[in-house]
Amino acid sequence: MTVALLVSHTAAQGLALARAWAESGDDVVVVLLDGAAAAARDGHADAPALRAALAAGVAVSAHDDALRRRGVTGGGLTDGVKTIDLDEVADLVAEGADKVVWL
Amino acid sequence: MSRRVAFVFTGTAPPEQSATALKLAERLLARGHRVTVFAHERDTTLAAGTDELARAAAGLLRRGVHGGTLDWVVDAAAAERHGVAATQAPGVVPGDHSDLWAFVRHADVVLSVGGGA
Numbered sequence: 001m002t003v004a005l006l007v008s009h010t011a012a013q014g015l016a017l018a019r020a021w022a023e024s025g026d027d028v029v030v031v032l033l034d035g036a037a038a039a040a041r042d043g044h045a046d047a048p049a050l051r052a053a054l055a056a057g058v059a060v061s062a063h064d065d066a067l068r069r070r071g072v073t074g075g076g077l078t079d080g081v082k083t084i085d086l087d088e089v090a091d092l093v094a095e096g097a098d099k100v101v102w103l
Numbered sequence: 104m105s106r107r108v109a110f111v112f113t114g115t116a117p118p119e120q121s122a123t124a125l126k127l128a129e130r131l132l133a134r135g136h137r138v139t140v141f142a143h144e145r146d147t148t149l150a151a152g153t154d155e156l157a158r159a160a161a162g163l164l165r166r167g168v169h170g171g172t173l174d175w176v177v178d179a180a181a182a183e184r185h186g187v188a189a190t191q192a193p194g195v196v197p198g199d200h201s202d203l204w205a206f207v208r209h210a211d212v213v214l215s216v217g218g219g220a
Contacts, residue, residue, distance in 0.1 A: 006214070008120045034119045063123070086123075090130035093212055094106045102214045 002027040004097035006089070011039035012049040014103045015058070019049075022056040029059045029097065031089055032081075037066035040081045047078060054080045063089070107137045109210035111203065114144025114181070116217030118156060121149065124216040125159045132167050139206040140175040141198075144185070146217075147177040150195045151187035161192045168194035176202045 003026050007014035011032060022028045030053065032040050039046040040062035054060055061084035062077065074083065084092075093100050108131050110124055128138045142149055150160040160175075167173020179197035182188040188197065196202075207213050 008116070008123070033123055034117070066119075066123075069119075086126050086130050090127055090134060090136075093127070093214070094108060094131060094134065094136050095104070100212050100214065102216065 001098045002029070002096070004029045004031065004092050004100045006031045006033055006093075006100070006102040007036040008034040009036060009103065011036040012046040015039070015046065015049040015053040015060075017103075018058045018060075019053045019056045022053070022058045027059075028057075029092065030061070031084060031092070032060065032062040032066070033089075034063070034066055037062045038070050038072070040067065040077050041070070041072045042076055042078045044078075050078055050081070054078075061088075105135050105137060106211040107139065107209055108212045108214065109139045109141070109206040111207075111213065111215045112140065112142040112146035112149065113215060113217040114142070114146045116146070120216060121146065121156055122159060124214070125149075125156070125163055127214075128173075129159075129163050129166070132163070132170070132172055135172070137172045138167060138174075139210065140173070141203045141206055142175070142177045142181075144178070144181045147182040147185050148187050150175060150177070150192040151182075151190045157192075164192050164194040174206070176206070178203075 064083045176198035
């Protein structure tokens with residue numbers, strides 16, 4: 001099952017949940033939105049949770065507009081994190097996942 | 104394939120998340136998906152004010168209601184409590200939890216906006 005997890009708050013909590021799902025065998029896509037997008041910045045306090053999720057096979061993306069609002073540019077992202085725009089999020093929500101959760 | 108996506112605005116989301124949700128709803132409408140919105144508590148003011156969020160909501164309503172692909176219901180009791188029952192944008196319908204249940208039951212995807220705040 002493919003699960004899309006949109007995270008606007010408490011990135012570490014969302015990433016830990018995503019990691020648990022991935023370790024249970026689900027394909028998990030995390031989209032870091034709004035305040036949670038800051039966790040994609042290299043060196044952020046939530047970096048351990050982010051790296052653990054990536055290591056478990058979670059695909060992690062961060063919303064480009066949310067990153068821009070926080071002054072995070074492409075070079076400042078943690079390795080393995082992709083940027084995503086809202087058009088791609090819309091496609092993911094409507095057609096790209098079996099389950100969608102927004103935290 | 105057209106999907107039905109329900110947004111449940113809980114009244115607890117920060118403005119940034121509400122704005123993201125409205126933009127996401129607009130993108131879904133643009134792709135031909137059907138969008139339903141149910142607004143609780145403070146979020147009953149989303150389609151009733153004059154600020155940036157209200158303008159975004161009004162734009163979404165103009166697009167979606169005229170295209171027949173958007174339903175927007177506010178919790179009528181909450182709208183009364185927040186003093187916005189009479190100032191909702193055109194297309195907003197006062198309702199109750201039976202409408203919320205109908206939206207959820209018929210949706211392919213349900214997104215709770217603010218539930219994790």
